Amino acid sequence: MTEALTPIDIKILEQIxxxxxxxxxxxxxxxxxxxxxxxxRLQRLRDEGYITGQVAVLDxxxxxDSLYIFATLKMVTLxxxxxxxxxxxxxxxxxxxxxxxxxxxxxxxLKIIAESLDWxxxxxxxVILKLPGVQDVQSTVTLSEIKQTTAIPVxxxxx
Numbered sequence: 557m558t559e560a561l562t563p564i565d566i567k568i569l570e571q572i573x574x575x576x577x578x579x580x581x582x583x584x585x586x587x588x589x590x591x592x593x594x595x596x597r598l599q600r601l602r603d604e605g606y607i608t609g610q611v612a613v614l615d616x617x618x619x620x621d622s623l624y625i626f627a628t629l630k631m632v633t634l635x636x637x638x639x640x641x642x643x644x645x646x647x648x649x650x651x652x653x654x655x656x657x658x659x660x661x662x663x664x665x666l667k668i669i670a671e672s673l674d675w676x677x678x679x680x681x682x683v684i685l686k687l688p689g690v691q692d693v694q695s696t697v698t699l700s701e702i703k704q705t706t707a708i709p710v711x712x713x714x715x
Contacts, residue, residue, distance in 0.1 A: 559600070564589060566710050568597055569606065573707035576610040613706060616669065623698060624653075625670050627684065628662035630692040638688040645687055651679065662694070673697065 567587040584594035654667035670676040
């Protein structure tokens with residue numbers, strides 16, 4: 557059974573979202589615990605599925621010019637097999653960073669990292685339009701990034 561999150565658990569989750577490379581000692585100091593109880597809480601949060609993995613966040617500028625493009629797809633109705641193939645191809649295309657099904661006139665939203673608009677034009681014809689069920693693509697090119705985070709809010713905000 558999953559235990560309710562305590563204020564210390566929330567502090568731990570906030571801190572490791574900022575820096576997952578913190579040692580248990582550093583983390584314990586930041587949240588006001590000794591090392592052993594902090595380690596036990598961290599293990600419990602992993603065991604209960606609050607923490608599903610740890611990654612390194614890379615600076616995309618170090619890899620040359622790039623831009624984010626959000627593409628919305630209009631889809632035809634897919635069989636279970638074609639939907640599974642669509643999902644596999646999305647998973648296996650590293651330039652597609654996120655994929656969401658959406659409500660409205662469009663069916664799918666993709667977040668794509670592109671090295672240029674010329675590259676993206678080729679990508680549309682060679683990859684996107686060859687995905688099962690894709691009927692139409694509309695794209696929005698970002699000009700600048702104002703905020704980017706992987707951290708989810710773990711404290712409840714009351715409005």
